[in-house]
Amino acid sequence: MENFIFKSPTQFVFGADEHKRTGKYIAQCGGKKALVLYGGGSVLRSGRLQEVVESLDAAGVDCVVQGGVQPNPGSSFVYQAIEAARAENVDFLLAVGGGSVIDTAKAVAAGVPYSGDFLDFYRGRPVEKALPVGVVLTIPAAGSEGSPNTVITDEENKIKKGTKSDCLRPQFAILNPELTFTLPKYQSACGICDMMSHILERYFTKTQDNAVTDRMCEAVLLAVKDSAMRVIIDSEDYQAQAALMWAGMLAHNNICGVGREQDWASHALAHQLSALYDVAHGAALAVVFPAWLRYCLDEDVNLFAQLAARVWQVPESDDKRQMGLQGIERFQDFLRGLGLPSKLEHLDVPAEAIPQLVEQLHAACGDTVGNFKKLTMADAEAIYKDCQ
Amino acid sequence: MENFIFKSPTQFVFGADEHKRTGKYIAQCGGKKALVLYGGGSVLRSGRLQEVVESLDAAGVDCVVQGGVQPNPGSSFVYQAIEAARAENVDFLLAVGGGSVIDTAKAVAAGVPYSGDFLDFYRGRPVEKALPVGVVLTIPAAGSEGSPNTVITDEENKIKKGTKSDCLRPQFAILNPELTFTLPKYQSACGICDMMSHILERYFTKTQDNAVTDRMCEAVLLAVKDSAMRVIIDSEDYQAQAALMWAGMLAHNNICGVGREQDWASHALAHQLSALYDVAHGAALAVVFPAWLRYCLDEDVNLFAQLAARVWQVPESDDKRQMGLQGIERFQDFLRGLGLPSKLEHLDVPAEAIPQLVEQLHAACGDTVGNFKKLTMADAEAIYKDCQ
Numbered sequence: 003m004e005n006f007i008f009k010s011p012t013q014f015v016f017g018a019d020e021h022k023r024t025g026k027y028i029a030q031c032g033g034k035k036a037l038v039l040y041g042g043g044s045v046l047r048s049g050r051l052q053e054v055v056e057s058l059d060a061a062g063v064d065c066v067v068q069g070g071v072q073p074n075p076g077s078s079f080v081y082q083a084i085e086a087a088r089a090e091n092v093d094f095l096l097a098v099g100g101g102s103v104i105d106t107a108k109a110v111a112a113g114v115p116y117s118g119d120f121l122d123f124y125r126g127r128p129v130e131k132a133l134p135v136g137v138v139l140t141i142p143a144a145g146s147e148g149s150p151n152t153v154i155t156d157e158e159n160k161i162k163k164g165t166k167s168d169c170l171r172p173q174f175a176i177l178n179p180e181l182t183f184t185l186p187k188y189q190s191a192c193g194i195c196d197m198m199s200h201i202l203e204r205y206f207t208k209t210q211d212n213a214v215t216d217r218m219c220e221a222v223l224l225a226v227k228d229s230a231m232r233v234i235i236d237s238e239d240y241q242a243q244a245a246l247m248w249a250g251m252l253a254h255n256n257i258c259g260v261g262r263e264q265d266w267a268s269h270a271l272a273h274q275l276s277a278l279y280d281v282a283h284g285a286a287l288a289v290v291f292p293a294w295l296r297y298c299l300d301e302d303v304n305l306f307a308q309l310a311a312r313v314w315q316v317p318e319s320d321d322k323r324q325m326g327l328q329g330i331e332r333f334q335d336f337l338r339g340l341g342l343p344s345k346l347e348h349l350d351v352p353a354e355a356i357p358q359l360v361e362q363l364h365a366a367c368g369d370t371v372g373n374f375k376k377l378t379m380a381d382a383e384a385i386y387k388d389c390q
Numbered sequence: 391m392e393n394f395i396f397k398s399p400t401q402f403v404f405g406a407d408e409h410k411r412t413g414k415y416i417a418q419c420g421g422k423k424a425l426v427l428y429g430g431g432s433v434l435r436s437g438r439l440q441e442v443v444e445s446l447d448a449a450g451v452d453c454v455v456q457g458g459v460q461p462n463p464g465s466s467f468v469y470q471a472i473e474a475a476r477a478e479n480v481d482f483l484l485a486v487g488g489g490s491v492i493d494t495a496k497a498v499a500a501g502v503p504y505s506g507d508f509l510d511f512y513r514g515r516p517v518e519k520a521l522p523v524g525v526v527l528t529i530p531a532a533g534s535e536g537s538p539n540t541v542i543t544d545e546e547n548k549i550k551k552g553t554k555s556d557c558l559r560p561q562f563a564i565l566n567p568e569l570t571f572t573l574p575k576y577q578s579a580c581g582i583c584d585m586m587s588h589i590l591e592r593y594f595t596k597t598q599d600n601a602v603t604d605r606m607c608e609a610v611l612l613a614v615k616d617s618a619m620r621v622i623i624d625s626e627d628y629q630a631q632a633a634l635m636w637a638g639m640l641a642h643n644n645i646c647g648v649g650r651e652q653d654w655a656s657h658a659l660a661h662q663l664s665a666l667y668d669v670a671h672g673a674a675l676a677v678v679f680p681a682w683l684r685y686c687l688d689e690d691v692n693l694f695a696q697l698a699a700r701v702w703q704v705p706e707s708d709d710k711r712q713m714g715l716q717g718i719e720r721f722q723d724f725l726r727g728l729g730l731p732s733k734l735e736h737l738d739v740p741a742e743a744i745p746q747l748v749e750q751l752h753a754a755c756g757d758t759v760g761n762f763k764k765l766t767m768a769d770a771e772a773i774y775k776d777c778q
Binding site for chain 2: 005015020
């Protein structure tokens with residue numbers, strides 16, 4: 003266990019109907035005029051957005067509403083939204099949506115008080131100041147509602163890059179499981195893969211002696227595993243959606259990752275698929291992560307065997323490598339069972355794309371990526387090839 | 391899963407040597423002059439207190455230092471410390487110690503800006519304002535470093551009562567496992583029982599569908615179980631002490647208890663033992679909690695069986711009641727193995743004390759106590775008798 007600092011000051015407001023009190027929470031943060039961002043029209047058609055806006059009116063919070071945030075959100079939308087936020091003099095960003103909308107809101111929040119190009123923050127400049135951000139979550143997946151992270155695609159250079167800063171942690175996040183009832187099954191499955199990946203990126207570490215965080219990671223994985231198929235069968239299963247919604251936050255506010263080095267190679271590999279082929283993030287991870295696990299198995303077979311036994315119910319045996327391998331197989335079977343892809347071709351990514359994926363990865367991350375195993379570009383190429 | 395609001399804004403600073411940076415964190419909170427409270431002399435003799443005070447000097451934070459906080463901390467000390475804090479015009483409370491010192495600091499923090507009797511807060515008056523509190527933790531047990539709670543003994547009436555308020559959550563908590571190396575084995579064991587009890591009070595609930603928090607509770611219990619004997623054998627086992635120190639915080643900042651009704655009868659039963667016989671809190675819980683578990687087993691044998699299987703490795707069987715019973719036995723054996731008492735007589739509490747314990751419980755809690763099973767005073771008497 004390594005030294006760490008952990009602070010997660012976000013106020014989480016969880017449960018049915020809570021989005022109808024959004025305005026109250028913005029007012030508590032001192033917000034007077036909010037830029038409300040959302041994505042596709044589903045939150046509009048369902049009437050949920052209207053309920054949120056009515057709560058702002060009731061709390062005396064003025065607002066400007068802007069829809070159209072895309073999955074794998076891009077820089078051009080952010081530039082426009084920064085201009086709009088400045089023109090309208092907003093002092094608060096409200097994201098009504100999933101990770102794409104929240105990450106966009108964070109980018110805008112950092113960009114408004116900054117005179118340069120907001121993408122500087124995604125190229126290494128630290129974010130030291132940002133407008134406050136609030137969230138009404140509609141997709142349990144990215145965990146951005148409780149994290150300091152944001153990922154944006156630089157559309158000009160087709161690079162998907164992330165940054166993080168404690169000042170980008172949302173002030174509040176309203177988590178009403180009912181708002182997920184209209185999610186298509188495939189999108190729910192992608193979210194499930196994303197949150198499990200957030201745990202696995204933290205789980206695989208060379209840091210020794212992680213008794214508490216190992217168990218916490220396994221706890222969240224087990225809860226997700228037990229709830230996942232329930233929402234695929236019945237998207238209106240409130241309790242299963244509630245479990246996933248809370249698990250998605252826990253998977254990424256770093257309570258499951260403190261005191262240990264983390265990996266994050268699989269996310270980098272998946273980001274290149276999304277940046278070049280606009281693949282859904284969770285679907286890209288469903289293809290890449292099992293391949294990464296297979297490739298890295300021999301780095302620490304005992305850790306793989308521990309995960310296999312505790313989460314995937316693989317029977318104990320002296321052959322830890324075999325246990326680890328069975329765990330990976332059960333994980334990939336589980337993802338397939340949710341309807342997720344397992345090969346590049348399922349994502350309409352041709353084998354010929356691999357050199358370009360590696361090139362983009364190199365441009366984005368440098369000579370190596372990840373920490374559990376520091377992958378060279380040759381390693382990355384081998385993993386992409388195993389995804390065929 | 392019920393609706394909930396969760397906010398844990400405390401900054402946790404974890405690891406070796408971190409107490410030497412205490413002053414920096416007080417200064418970051420705007421503190422100019424701190425009242426530094428501690429308990430017995432061990433933190434003084436070890437030189438740790440001096441290192442903390444030197445860090446305040448280095449950060450330009452003035453301070454007044456006051457030792458002598460007792461286990462089961464009492465009201466008379468709090469009254470004196472409130473007067474001292476006012477006379478010295480302090481604007482920050484720093485607790486260097488375990489739960490007793492932190493709870494005392496919280497009581498003083500609430501009492502200073504209040505013109506009435508600070509015990510009003512422990513009799514139902516909400517705490518709406520308090521001086522900021524910081525913590526340098528030396529005993530992993532109470533979890534007060536990350537909680538909104540404080541428990542004080544009203545010495546005049548010999549009643550141990552608690553209160554809580556979000557404004558009593560510490561601004562920061564410095565958790566350096568090295569500061570626990572000098573703890574006597576018995577005190578470590580008491581702390582272990584206390585943190586496991588904090589989880590069990592949350593675990594036993596009539597709220598249905600708690601997939602995430604069930605797993606989180608089990609995760610912390612498993613991590614504590616796996617680390618406990620290591621610190622009893624070798625108090626300088628950094629990694630095991632680190633696991634316990636972090637687990638003790640997680641057990642009580644309520645991340646393991648959100649969205650479910652909680653019980654807390656065992657704490658109320660144990661508090662009466664401490665108030666009347668000055669029994670160590672963890673030792674009182676070691677006697678009371680197994681008896682409570684036995685008494686309440688039939689309220690939900692499946693939940694008891696789940697805990698037995700997942701935490702105490704009791705083999706699955708169709709006889710859930712028997713599984714639950716075995717889990718309770720393994721828990722009590724585990725506590726005995728740590729050197730903790732299992733009967734009232736081990737605490738030097740005579741059987742004749744039971745009527746008075748019940749009377750005090752009634753005075754403190756009213757006609758019933760707990761939620762998983764609403765215990766009448768007759769139920770409470772039966773549990774105390776089972777502790778004989």
